[in-house]
Amino acid sequence: MKTGIIGTGLIGGSIALKLKEKNFTNFVYGIDQNEENLNKALELNIIDEKSDFEDGIRKADLIIVAIPVDSAKKILPDILDLINENQVVMDVGSTKSGIVNAIKNHPKRKRFVAFHPMWGTENSGPQAATTESFTGKAAVICNSEESDKNALATVEQLIQHLEMHPIYMQADAHDVHTAYISHISHITSYALANTVLEKEREEDRIFQLASSGFSSTVRLAKSHPEMWVPIFRQNKENVLDVLNEHISQLRKFKSALEKENFDYLEELIVNANKIRGILDK
Amino acid sequence: MKTGIIGTGLIGGSIALKLKEKNFTNFVYGIDQNEENLNKALELNIIDEKSDFEDGIRKADLIIVAIPVDSAKKILPDILDLINENQVVMDVGSTKSGIVNAIKNHPKRKRFVAFHPMWGTENSGPQAATTESFTGKAAVICNSEESDKNALATVEQLIQHLEMHPIYMQADAHDVHTAYISHISHITSYALANTVLEKEREEDRIFQLASSGFSSTVRLAKSHPEMWVPIFRQNKENVLDVLNEHISQLRKFKSALEKENFDYLEELIVNANKIRGILDK
Structure with missing residues (x-):
């Protein structure tokens, strides 16, 4: 599976490292407005290729949005506009109502899975990314009934490879x-x-x-x-x-x-x- | 050196374990109103012998008071009454003005060193005691000018064996x-x-x-x-x-x-x- 990571910081980077280690993904496109982070992520083998926004999204089977929650909410509709019916998009944000509401009526809503891994550290940036992450922690999926079954199944497999356990919840809860x-x-x-x-x-x-x-x-x-x-x-x-x-x-x-x-x-x-x-x- | 530990909980127990490991002390008398803690401390080789209050104090070269700060303040004058001019008494309490003032005019004040190791955990009791303690942390000595030089030197050696670094301060500061x-x-x-x-x-x-x-x-x-x-x-x-x-x-x-x-x-x-x-x- 080819993965596109939008935001190559602590969380995006740690997910990429762990999914590569577990052979869940064999190629990671990195998308980041911060060129320094992007270069660092490439140097650390977190990503395999730097990519621009549109190109990275079109080439990836799975797109992981790992940027601050307001930016994620803002660009998610653009991402959904770009994907086809086989691609899957997920976020990792710490708030869920805003993002879920922002795309409620988007025609490709069902290709999106709202995700929040209950792990983080006080550090940031690709240099803080680690495979010593996520294990044993809760992985929250919100409003799963709004996602396609096969999109959900992809994220559930990802959760398994992150060694987390899934918890299902409504976004407002x-x-x-x-x-x-x-x-x-x-x-x-x-x-x-x-x-x-x-x-x-x-x-x-x-x-x-x-x-x-x-x-x-x-x-x-x-x-x-x-x-x-x-x-x-x-x-x-x-x-x-x-x-x-x-x-x-x-x-x-x-x-x-x-x-x-x-x-x-x-x-x-x-x-x-x-x-x-x-x-x- | 023979040591008497009054209060065989987390801090007293951890000090005893570490000082034994480092051969700073070769025999530890345990004094504790809590018979269960005392038995547990003996079982865990934190102490070598259970002792009553007077007997333990008379036999030890160094007496470490490791009980809650109000009890420590209360019994310290009694301890000083019992010791001779060669013994050393120290506490480990997290507040220092109260205890220092309580014995300010005691004739054996100079045999006491007011001590506070900046280490602890949220756990308590002898079963929580560990030699993985104190290393690299600050060891505060208060009002050192009120202690005899040789009493102070004993506590400074103890600090070294706990692998801590001493800091000198007035009790109110x-x-x-x-x-x-x-x-x-x-x-x-x-x-x-x-x-x-x-x-x-x-x-x-x-x-x-x-x-x-x-x-x-x-x-x-x-x-x-x-x-x-x-x-x-x-x-x-x-x-x-x-x-x-x-x-x-x-x-x-x-x-x-x-x-x-x-x-x-x-x-x-x-x-x-x-x-x-x-x-x-």
Whole structure:
């Protein structure tokens, strides 16, 4: 199978590397407005050939759109215009309602599969791509009933080769769940970084004292705005809803401390500890 | 050297294991009110002998207090009452002003070294103890001028055997820095867990969808209240100060989203990204 990767960054690059390793694809066309990324991807054998937009799409059996969610939403109709009835198009975006709605009435809608692999790192670019990726994680397919069965089957095989397990969900439910489980973590982490940068003027002390706990909590704050601003824009309502709840949860800690109500503080912590049972299932 | 470990949990246990491996100590007395932990520590060769409070302290050259910070503060004067002028006592607590002030005027103050290793995990108990610990992390010694030179030298040798690097600081400065770099991370993580538990009623979805990003941000929320309530109690003022700043940083994200001011959102994220340069020095 020939694959076209639009966006040769962390996710597109990691998918390409893994699918090549597993012989799911034998040739990868790389499409990227960023010439530097494209050259790097070629150098790293992530792609086999640099390609322009139209040409790459016409030649590939499977087209994977791995660019920020607003750009993906914008160019997807153009991609569908270019393909024939045997080609398959998928995205990898962290928000799904916007993209699914954008092509709802497109005559080739059924050749598209809305996909979101629950894996990523705080790094970006083809140099961050790795075959040590995706394994054991959830692969969400949204609105599968809107895709052709054979298009769906192609993506399900891809999921198997990525060593992920498929989960089926409606796009709006997906966007609610990811606001809880992924998007709010990023906001928390960004805000924590800004807090420490604001309060801790002695940068050397941060560096010297930062424990593994801090590094772990603040890791996501390294994630790039090019990817995350569009996600927050597209999932604004859900993210705001969770953010308001998060601020109110933090106020409970504040209140417990201010009132020196340490029994209540303990209650809050005991409740939070329940996440262990859920995550370590 | 014979060592007495008061509190045979994660930190006390990990120190004992590592110091035995490095032949810094050849015999460890274990002191713990929790009989189950004590038996487990013996079984795991963390300690060589179970001991009662007075007996263990009298027999050890070096006494390491590795219990929650409020209990440590409370029993430290009793420990100092029991030792002679050749023994050394150290703690490992995450807050330092309280303990240093509690023994300020004790006649044997100089035999005590206030210590805080910047390492830990979200797990607890002797079964969580590991020799894969401490390496490369900072070891803070507070108010070193209040300790005898030879007591200080013993702890500095211990730091070397733990493969840590010493940092010297005043106790009040320590408590300000750790509020920024460690304590607030825990509150954020607890509050994030509570947010998700509150909003995401479908527990299976949390489990299925939780990405590595979420797990990383929420990891500290597994930490036990027995350890953390006393830390927050002792460092209340500093923690509240940072918590207020953190809530105000989160409100900036909220405001940017509500007003759809995505340029401002990008600014906030770009600023947070600076943490990469500081952590990855």
